[in-house]
Amino acid sequence: MSKVIGKRVTRVEDKRLLTGQGKYIDDIGTPPNTAHAAILRSPYPHAKIISIDYSEALKIPGVKGVVTGKDVQPLLNPFSVGVSAPVKYYPIAIDKVRYVGEPVAVVVAKNRYIAEDALEKIKVKYETLEPIVDIERALEEGAPILHENVGSNIANHRTFHYGDVDKAFQQADRIVKHRFHFPKYSATPVETYGIIAQYEESTDSYTIHANFHGPFVLHSIMAGALKVPSNRLRIIIPKDIGGSYGIKAGIFPYIVLCSVVSRLVGCPVKWIEDRQEHLAASSSCTDRVTYIEAAVRNDGKVLGLKMKIMDNVGAYIRAPEPACLYRNHANTTGAYDIPNLMLDAYAVMTNKLPTGLIRGYGGQETYFPLERIMQMIADELEMDPADVIRRNLIKKEQFPYKTASGGVYDSGDYEKAFDLLLKTGKYEEFRKKQIEARKKGKLLGVGLAVIVEPSGSNMGYITIALTPEERKAGLPKSGCTEAATISIDPMGNVNVRISTTPTGQGHETVASQIVSEILGIPHDKINVVAELDTATSAWSIASGSYSSRFASMGSSAVYYAAQKVKRKLIKIAAHLLQIDEDSLTIENGQIISKTDPSKSISIKRVAGSAHWNPLSLPEGMEPGIYETAYYTAQAEPPDDNDLINSSITYGFVADLVTVEIDPETGEIHILDYYTVHDAGKLLNPLIVDGQILGGLVHGLGGAMYEELVYDDKGQLLTGSFMDYLCPTATEIPRVTIKHIETPSPLTPLGAKGLGEGNTMSAPVVIANAVNDALKPYGVIIDSLPITPNKVWSMINQSTKQGVSS
Amino acid sequence: MSVHKIEVTINGKKYQEQVESRMLLSDFLRETCGLTGTHVGCEHGVCGACTIHLNGSAVRSCLIFAVQVDGQEITTVEGLAKDGELTPLQRNFIECHGLQCGFCTPGILMSTTDYLQKNPQPTLQEIKEMLSGHLCRCTGYEGIIKAIQKTVDENNHHYEAERR
Numbered sequence A: 001m002s003k004v005i006g007k008r009v010t011r012v013e014d015k016r017l018l019t020g021q022g023k024y025i026d027d028i029g030t031p032p033n034t035a036h037a038a039i040l041r042s043p044y045p046h047a048k049i050i051s052i053d054y055s056e057a058l059k060i061p062g063v064k065g066v067v068t069g070k071d072v073q074p075l076l077n078p079f080s081v082g083v084s085a086p087v088k089y090y091p092i093a094i095d096k097v098r099y100v101g102e103p104v105a106v107v108v109a110k111n112r113y114i115a116e117d118a119l120e121k122i123k124v125k126y127e128t129l130e131p132i133v134d135i136e137r138a139l140e141e142g143a144p145i146l147h148e149n150v151g152s153n154i155a156n157h158r159t160f161h162y163g164d165v166d167k168a169f170q171q172a173d174r175i176v177k178h179r180f181h182f183p184k185y186s187a188t189p190v191e192t193y194g195i196i197a198q199y200e201e202s203t204d205s206y207t208i209h210a211n212f213h214g215p216f217v218l219h220s221i222m223a224g225a226l227k228v229p230s231n232r233l234r235i236i237i238p239k240d241i242g243g244s245y246g247i248k249a250g251i252f253p254y255i256v257l258c259s260v261v262s263r264l265v266g267c268p269v270k271w272i273e274d275r276q277e278h279l280a281a282s283s284s285c286t287d288r289v290t291y292i293e294a295a296v297r298n299d300g301k302v303l304g305l306k307m308k309i310m311d312n313v314g315a316y317i318r319a320p321e322p323a324c325l326y327r328n329h330a331n332t333t334g335a336y337d338i339p340n341l342m343l344d345a346y347a348v349m350t351n352k353l354p355t356g357l358i359r360g361y362g363g364q365e366t367y368f369p370l371e372r373i374m375q376m377i378a379d380e381l382e383m384d385p386a387d388v389i390r391r392n393l394i395k396k397e398q399f400p401y402k403t404a405s406g407g408v409y410d411s412g413d414y415e416k417a418f419d420l421l422l423k424t425g426k427y428e429e430f431r432k433k434q435i436e437a438r439k440k441g442k443l444l445g446v447g448l449a450v451i452v453e454p455s456g457s458n459m460g461y462i463t464i465a466l467t468p469e470e471r472k473a474g475l476p477k478s479g480c481t482e483a484a485t486i487s488i489d490p491m492g493n494v495n496v497r498i499s500t501t502p503t504g505q506g507h508e509t510v511a512s513q514i515v516s517e518i519l520g521i522p523h524d525k526i527n528v529v530a531e532l533d534t535a536t537s538a539w540s541i542a543s544g545s546y547s548s549r550f551a552s553m554g555s556s557a558v559y560y561a562a563q564k565v566k567r568k569l570i571k572i573a574a575h576l577l578q579i580d581e582d583s584l585t586i587e588n589g590q591i592i593s594k595t596d597p598s599k600s601i602s603i604k605r606v607a608g609s610a611h612w613n614p615l616s617l618p619e620g621m622e623p624g625i626y627e628t629a630y631y632t633a634q635a636e637p638p639d640d641n642d643l644i645n646s647s648i649t650y651g652f653v654a655d656l657v658t659v660e661i662d663p664e665t666g667e668i669h670i671l672d673y674y675t676v677h678d679a680g681k682l683l684n685p686l687i688v689d690g691q692i693l694g695g696l697v698h699g700l701g702g703a704m705y706e707e708l709v710y711d712d713k714g715q716l717l718t719g720s721f722m723d724y725l726c727p728t729a730t731e732i733p734r735v736t737i738k739h740i741e742t743p744s745p746l747t748p749l750g751a752k753g754l755g756e757g758n759t760m761s762a763p764v765v766i767a768n769a770v771n772d773a774l775k776p777y778g779v780i781i782d783s784l785p786i787t788p789n790k791v792w793s794m795i796n797q798s799t800k801q802g803v804s805s
Numbered sequence B: 001m002s003v004h005k006i007e008v009t010i011n012g013k014k015y016q017e018q019v020e021s022r023m024l025l026s027d028f029l030r031e032t033c034g035l036t037g038t039h040v041g042c043e044h045g046v047c048g049a050c051t052i053h054l055n056g057s058a059v060r061s062c063l064i065f066a067v068q069v070d071g072q073e074i075t076t077v078e079g080l081a082k083d084g085e086l087t088p089l090q091r092n093f094i095e096c097h098g099l100q101c102g103f104c105t106p107g108i109l110m111s112t113t114d115y116l117q118k119n120p121q122p123t124l125q126e127i128k129e130m131l132s133g134h135l136c137r138c139t140g141y142e143g144i145i146k147a148i149q150k151t152v153d154e155n156n157h158h159y160e161a162e163r164r
């Protein structure tokens, strides 16, 4: 069993999930007397609440209470958020609604059927106000203002200058620029949000069960909103969560809402979100407008970039926003050696659903304009896009590479990975095919994209939203911490407790692999406890499973905890065997002398001694075997020049996609999707490829199908799975995955995070491929999703001839 | 709200219960019978997570009322494995990494089990079409398709071996 790390080990989670024995939030049972909540939501995007009359609702048998914003306001503080704009965000509307779906009242009843009946009896009078949904219009003079006390719709604005941008633009042979719009889309895990909240008056404390993706920084924010010390807010996260992809961090306002409702109504409250609520009122990615300008030399070298980016954070800026603007700050220039960068970043509020973490968080928004402009540069210079990419890629010798904005890319060999991509995807051959096809009136296209995939967020990056002066006032934030605990019981069996709140990524399996290898015990004999309990688990400000941090951070904590246990076992064994510690090693459940194999003792016996016979332990040693390791990566807070290494490890992804477009219908057929990854050392290739495919299909959704569409009056048009289209099995193209492994020097196992890369790259690589196919028409794809409808209109509105047919 | 007495056989066991006319079958299975392996992802017939067998055919339990199944036979995901022994399809889901969070999985197992009984030799395209009634947001479907194909292949070998 010595080598288990890096093996395609099947998962320890699977059997329970395949037999219906998973324990998701809706399966774990409730305290006696639990009632069910249903939420009345605003039908208007922007309106004043004049009155709420719920007297009829209270008359329905089985209804236990109705709660409105006015009832909860005295018990809550507005949520804190990392910007200086004084936005007051509560989990329920107080006197104004600002997006369709915003909670207005909560009914609590014996069961959900009755609670939903009662919703219909509540009468709310609104005075409607003019809505605003467009990012740029929201910034205009005279636009409707969402938060009067803020005075404008800008929640955050920062400007950054790195290197010498002006000089780069002076030296350039030409400037290539364009405006891009990235759409608002969601994550839609098949399991929706779920909460069981219980208030205990005698201790003024809340106990919550929720399929929350945290605890992360959000635990403190919730405790602050509830006005309780943080140890009076206990959150327990079940071991099974039905997918998240980031969005289940956005459950926190509902945790606070259910908590205070439980307090007001006087019983435990359970709420399971329905699908319409999830689409209208959970969370989503930002939609973003980017004006990008590239200073380009005629040989294809990019000397500098200017970007104005405007993120639409929806009706309220909500933690961890405006992090979408900054999570990729260190890797704004992607995989390229571009030392000069100017960034003008805005977080804008409009009458749409508030935003938050979604797989790829900010990456897809960043790389869409960047990788599109690289292709446009190639087109303008009449160069092959592959050559433009190669001219700008960071070279192997440059690692560790310092980016313009302060990132330190830990390792990589981008050129090798890119060459492998072109070879695997038969790039040259396809180009020839394309020429032939065009002669026959067929539209073939090939797109390329290269991206850097950050993982393990430096907690300091969130404070880049503040100016260096504003930052000085607060506690500096840095690091990227994760914790794990390993114990061995008196019978010699191992329990591992992790704090990474897995949502399907197989953390139990990977943790068991790591412990197995270090302690020499078969991985399926190890019990991994993935439930997180903020009152009893070892966790920290960064705990959770966002930003692909398990492979980089969580696995490292497990590794160090296992090393601690190993050291203790060996110490005890050395004492019992009366031989030198250094001569001992662990093999197959035995602690054994390297020089004299006849000297050995079983782990079971050593662990047994630690519990049953503590007097036999070496002098001064604590009994029992229970070790916790906290691990942090070196991640500094932002400096006075706003340089920030926003993540710990940086992987690399290179994609090549080929498409054929039907000129008659605009239909897009993806012929092949090739993707090359360098995620450092892979811990379990079986799980790795599953993560990559899942992320890729989510990116495909963003490219071609998924969008939370609002009309210009602020009404949501995609409020059910009939209208919000998720890719199904028939939409999935043929995908070829290749790996190279450049270990990270920063993590003990050399691993980097992964699973978000293709969510970041797929939208733009598909756009590049489609744009390449449509090149004869002289069109530019600058928004997503790309639907047959859009393609058809582009073809038909083009003044250029297109292909001969 | 009128209440009805119904009698249903689920995974071979008889359940006699009182239900309101409007109670969904999915809620009945989960809340009244405690069979939480059947999942609910949309309650409007799109995601497929709630799929079960009703008299041997795969149906969506969120689109049926509990009263409608009076006197009938149901199998849920809890009824697939017998005496702790996984079915070949379940085993292949493990082998081929056909699940991540596992939330969509019970519905997909139920649809596929029914489908393969009626169509033992589907093509890849037919498998994809059958699956297109289910949403999985984790796997990108590839592991699921592989698991199904492997099951089909094994069945065919088995069948051929028997003919020989």
Ligand code: FES
Pocket: B039, B040, B041, B042, B043, B044, B045, B046, B047, B048, B049, B050, B051, B060, B061, B062, B063
């Ligand atoms: S819950 Fe029945 S199809 Fe989605």
Ligand code: FES
Pocket: A190, A242, A243, A504, B098, B099, B100, B101, B102, B103, B104, B105, B135, B136, B137, B138, B139
């Ligand atoms: S495995 Fe998570 S939705 Fe399919």
